[in-house]
Amino acid sequence: MKVEEEHALQVHQQQFGQQGHASAAPARVNLIGEHTDYTGGFVMPMAIGFHTIAVISPRQDGRAIFYSANYKEEASFEVASLKAAPRDHWSDYPAGVLWALQQENISLGGFSMTLAGDVPLGAGLSSSASVEVATAMALQHHAGVKLPLEKLATLCRRAENDYVGAKCGIMDQFVVAGAVAHRAMLLDCRSLAFDLLPLPEQIRVVICNSMVKHAVATGEYGDRRDEVEAGQAVIHRERPGVNLLRDATLEDLEACKNMMSASSFMRCRHIITENQRVTAAREALLQEDMKRFGTLMIEAHKSMRDDFQASCAEIDLLVEIAMQQPDCFGSRITGGGFGGCTVNIVRAESAEQFVATLQEQYAAKTGIAAQCFVTAPSDGALALAVDGGAE
Template identity: 55%
Template sequence: MYDPEVLRSLHVSRYKSEPEIFAAPGRVNLIGEHTDYAEGFVMPAAIDFATLAGISPRDDGKIVIYSENFKEERVFDARSLPKSGSKDWSDYPLGAMVMLAGEGHRIPGLSLSLLGDVPLGSGLSSSAAVEVATALAVTSLVGVDYARPKLARLCQRAENEFVGANCGIMDQFISANGAEDHALLLDCRDLSFRLAPIPANVALVIANTMVKHSVAGGEYTTRRAEVEEAAAVIARHRPEVRFLRDATVEDLHKWGAEMSPNALKRARHVITENTRTVAAADALIDHDLKELGRLMAEAHVSYSQDFEASCVEADTMVMLAHSQPGLIGARLTGGGFGGCTINLVEQGKANEFRDGLAASYASETGIVPQIHVCHASSGAHRVIASLSH
């Protein structure tokens, strides 16, 4: 959905230098919400919304970053990078460079142009796409090649330590490691993963409720603290349980009364969601789309009622999806409190589904949604090599 030639032309016009261009996709999570920081399982897919990064060297010792989306340029001294972010869009690309510098790489003067079509604030991980595209571009420029899981971890650290958002590893990992026509079941404990094929006759329809959210907000922090409270209670009885990944529903029956009511509910979501996520990968591998749809429906109810991270608009969007043609499964995706729903839909009915859902949602809520028919795409990659090479 992006045109690298547009970025190439823009970069050449601005910096009089041919760029190398890299792309990193956004993502949609098919199932597995708020399980990542419990060292559990998630199953995202990279999508055909992406950030493009064009890069070329400079000889004046400056790092110059231009965002076409924001129509703004930022300039930094390559020899004296900031230690922390400044709450600006440039924190995301700059943070990736700071983490690479921390690994012992000298970041040279460079021009970096960014252009993306991942919708901001919709839960499709525009920030991770910027970080991964930047990291891939800069490592190419300095002549190093990181294994993709390692690259993803560096980009996660950029968001945690430089930007100041306490995200898990999923967004950066799928952006770096996604595969065309596949979802990816990721074990957030050891970063092992397996690919689960998405059949050619299944479309990913992403429906934006147009209700914005931010994972840096207080709700995310509160939920995470409640999850950790529940794990700590269980650990008093079972010291081997460091994260809810290691806990069971039986543990909640035994010791749930020692938790706050909210912590008990959050834990029930995380523990059952882990089980559902692994089962959903098995269902995809077995081509059992009916079971996958059932698991997605169950996941949404858990996310809405036990984790209480949905909202009226998202619940409405999911409810209305079930009355549209071709639906396989629907649920709220991403960090919660708004954002997008993911709908798996029969490919031949995807456009009819999109139009019907848009009309129903607008009628029900008075909000005109953005709905995109997507497919699972490859992870970050080089798009155009510099013509000077």
């Protein structure tokens, strides 16, 4: 990542005529636990080795100037008068973080910021959280403050929820900020307590991008969340003490079935069973039982496809091809859904052959060249800063 950081510093110097300070935040992939985070449930993400670099330097005119090295565009804001007024533009994400920090009465003077990165967009690898957390790391340096993990993640989530208007949960921002290399994170999205779980050395996590893009700030992602919250509200009303789907059982859901829409029932069934799968996956990892872990991934994909109805033909095909390979333990859709990527658990010695076979068969059936990445759990933004990385 040192090369990426040095490039971003050079771009900043060229754009603004000043040396800057660099911060970095990774992307993430979620191994299991989809659409559970915003109902207080369990997730199991890990950070991966794509990054957003944010380079910052002070200005004297009270303005915030964001420059995207990827889009080669600038966006300008008056720091003192910034309002929650998204433009449906890439700059909404860093501007949202600035706004969220101001809501916490963190004093910020004018600044120039360059953003550069290699996180695939619209792939379900959380390019938005990577931008948000990198921006927040840079802004806290600029303000001379150090935010704890929980506060940093919560402010970045607020930026996406209340400024951008995307109804994400806390998972993405939390793991992008707080991940640790060589570990998957089991996160309790209600308490924000987490375990760091080792992945066996003999397996690799392979991410396959269907090249079908999705946008989570609008459309079906928001519809699904509305359906979930409608069902959750019914259960909360009818079952005292069940505040979130995290607390609900399938028996609770069945008892309330006739009081909610069929779609809400299915969405809630996915989340309740998905929480059970995440806790079972934790035990499988602790026992290094990758066959069991893979079975849980397949069950999770079927639930996303059938109950949550958030898959698509290309993703289903990738999973089907993956599970025909002898050294693939499990495969499923990852991210918000409606395109994006699959995540696959594969024997290390077979990872390259797995990628070649999958790409060949997917292209033959769809005409699409899938991007595939063999990954390992990486450090989050806070660990990168502590370990002498870009921060």
